[in-house]
Amino acid sequence: MRQRKSMLLPGLVLAAAFLIVLPLLMTTDYWRQLLNQALVYIVIVVGYNFFTGDVGQLSMAQQGFFAIGAYTTALLTTNAGWSWPAALLSSMCVTGVVGAVVGIPTLRVRGQYLIMVTMAFSEIVRLVAINWSSLTGGASGVTKIPSPSIGGWEFDTKTSIYYLFLTIAIVMILVAWRVRKTKYGRAFLAIRDGELAASVMGLNTTYVKVVAFFLSAVFAGVGGNMFASSFNYISPDTFGLSQTVLILAMLLIGGEGSIAGAVVGAIILTYLPELLRFAHGYYMFVYGVLIVLITLFLPGGVVGYAKRFWSRHIGPRVFKIPPPGPDAGDRPFDAQDLFTRSLGAPKKTDPASTAPPVERAGDAA
Amino acid sequence: MGQLLISGLAIGCIYSLASLGFVITYKSVGILNFAYGEMVSVGAYLAATFVVSVGVPLVMGLVLVLIAMVGVGVAFAYGVYNPLRNKPVRTVVMATIGVSIALQALMLLLWGPYPKSLPVLGSTSPIRLGGTAILPHNIYIFGFTIVSVVLLYLLYGRTSVGWRMQAVAQDAEAARLMGINVTSIIVITWVLSAMFAGLAGFLLAPLFFITTSVGFAVMLKAFAACIIGGFGSLEGAIVGGLFVGVAESLLAGYVSTAYKDVLTFGVLIAILILMPQGLFGEKIGEKV
DSSP: OHHHHHHHHHHHHHHHHHHHHHHHHOOSHHHHHHHHHHHHHHHHHHHHIIIIIISOOOOOOHHHHHHHHHHHHHHHHHTSOOOHHHHHHHHHHHHHHHHHHHHHHHTTSOHHHHHHHHHHHHHHHHHHHHHOHHHHOGGGOBOOOOOOEETTEEOOSHHHHHHHHHHHHHHHHHHHHHHHTSHHHHHHHHHHHOHHHHHHTTOOHHHHHHHHHHHHHHHHHHHHHHHHHHHSOBOGGGGSHHHHHHHHHHHHHHOTTOHHHHHHHHHHHHHHHHHTGGGGGGHHHHHHHHHHHHHHHOTTHHHHHHHHHIIIIISOOOOOOOOOOTTTTTSOOOHHHHHHHHTTOOOOOOHHHHSOOOOOGGGOO | OHHHHHHHHHHHHHHHHHHHHHHHHHHHHOOOOTTHHHHHHHHHHHHHIIIIIIOOOHHHHHHHHHHHHHHHHHHHIIIIIHHHTTSOHHHHHHHHHHHHHHHHHHHHHHHOSSOBOOOOSSOSSOEEETTEEEOHHHHHHHHHHHHHHHHHHHHHHHSHHHHHHHHHHHOHHHHHHTTOOHHHHHHHHHHHHHHHHHHHHHHHTTTSOBOTTHHHHHHHHHHHHHHHHOTTOHHHHHHHHHHHHHHHHHHHHHTOSTTHHHHHHHHHHHHHHHOTTTTTSOOOTTTO
16 A cells, blocks of 8 residues: 555656647547547546446436537537536536436436337437538538637647647546445436445435436536537538447447446557557448457456456455456355355356346346 | 328338237247337338339239348347357347447448339229329238238238247247247248338338438337237237327428428327326336
8 A cells, every 4th residue: 555655646747747748649630539539538438337327327418418518518608608618507507408318308218118109309400410500510511710719818729739638638537536425426326236226225316316417417418518619610521320339339348337438448549549540430330340259358447357367466465356347246145155255266157147137226127 | 181191191001010020029039129110111121122223013012022021030040149148138138229220320331322123013093982192002011011910910810820929928938848949930920020110111212211210210200109009919019009190290291391300209208207108008117
């Protein structure tokens, strides 16, 4: 423990130094743009994690909120001439209100039905953006969205936007991290592990789910603001179904139910298309296949795998009851686990193979 | 009014067919197939390929599409569903979402980004009936729908395969203990579902431009139809499909063409929240 603490400070300083010089290492504006894009997705996916990772309910609404946030900022800063901070606040408010208003009736449905309803919601948002052309500019979108500026400060280069977005992303990550320590954060996990049990313990599960949905929406609103003001152009094309799937894939690949996972997933999938250049526009095919493979072979994503790897091969041999993460959440922790663990031999047993999968309450269909 | 009703019923028939294919897999394996919309798109693209590019006659094209969809269904059953059968529902659903995106990309790869089209069945000159004009294509749609619904009911009610399918839908474990080969019955169910998707895609193709995303809206509407009719009932899927088609047509005619889909999806959300049991269906309270 002592050793850990002494390593924390230098580690933080090193990480901060790395993040500060990062844009200077990038050779082209395009790569700096990708950095900013990664930061946008980090905020969106960290928010998405509240509802889909922590509460464990699959929502396809995040892209709808993302679109609403982006359009709010775009329209307020272009047509109404609002300042960027005011637009940011408005994006958060609008998505938050829409999130609560949509969430209160919708979240009474669960599981597969919820996926459909939230898909329909996102599709409604996209269709309105296309058809209400007097307000949204229709299919051609909104152009010439001003870059962020605070007071007299103009963030008009990719590098300056990077530092602004890095600050926002860190603040949002800290907020998310703090929320997990509150009673709501614990309530989210309680619902994921057993909605019925949580409600029997006196938790107002619908209310808690609405809170998680609301938080997801607000984060998407911030992401939408960042997206619109850094790209200076938005159109309904950006907010198709593939956007939702991208956000979902980021969370799954990084590791659902973990903030680090959300961050890692957002970074990986922002840069993956660059590595898949040979596949031209068809990397969506790779995403689709990746989602299937990850759900099958790597539940818990990259971060979940790294954690397991660490505790098995590198970390101190402490036997602690694993937090019921997505990898363990498919079945209750049972006596078999205690038995194998007390023998002190955490063998490579596949948890899925030892017990038949038990449907969680939320999955019942 | 009459005009709107006729075109609404025609498109409603297509939604009914799509809903039937969507609901039969749900009935037997409890999974909403999120790749179903792409199956419809594949059907439409195949129709355009056979009829326009290869040049076979329309009816022959339909037969070829249905045969090809058997292949799609078998591939889906063995390639996606069977390996995942014993996984939690969430995993399977997630996989179908992955498959849907992969299929969309694959269609883009195979058929390119430009929309395709298909000629209508029969002649293009409408038949006058009182004050309303009916396109022969619409009559074909009615005919195909009635024939395939009757065939589906005969299959379910009069054949041993149909009885086995019903048994598996009711209780797969008990069916297995009775000596029914559950795996093959489930494969047949997926094949049947894919064939309905293909038929819906084929009939839809002349009415819309064929794009990779044409099926997505159809899937959402098929879902709406199932919810309206009451999830899990075949009659509900048929009536719900007709209802959605007519409602959409009337909304487009009297309210707004641009917002017809927005309104339809809004109605879907409202019904799911206010009347989860649908107009005349099983209660899905616990299933939801």
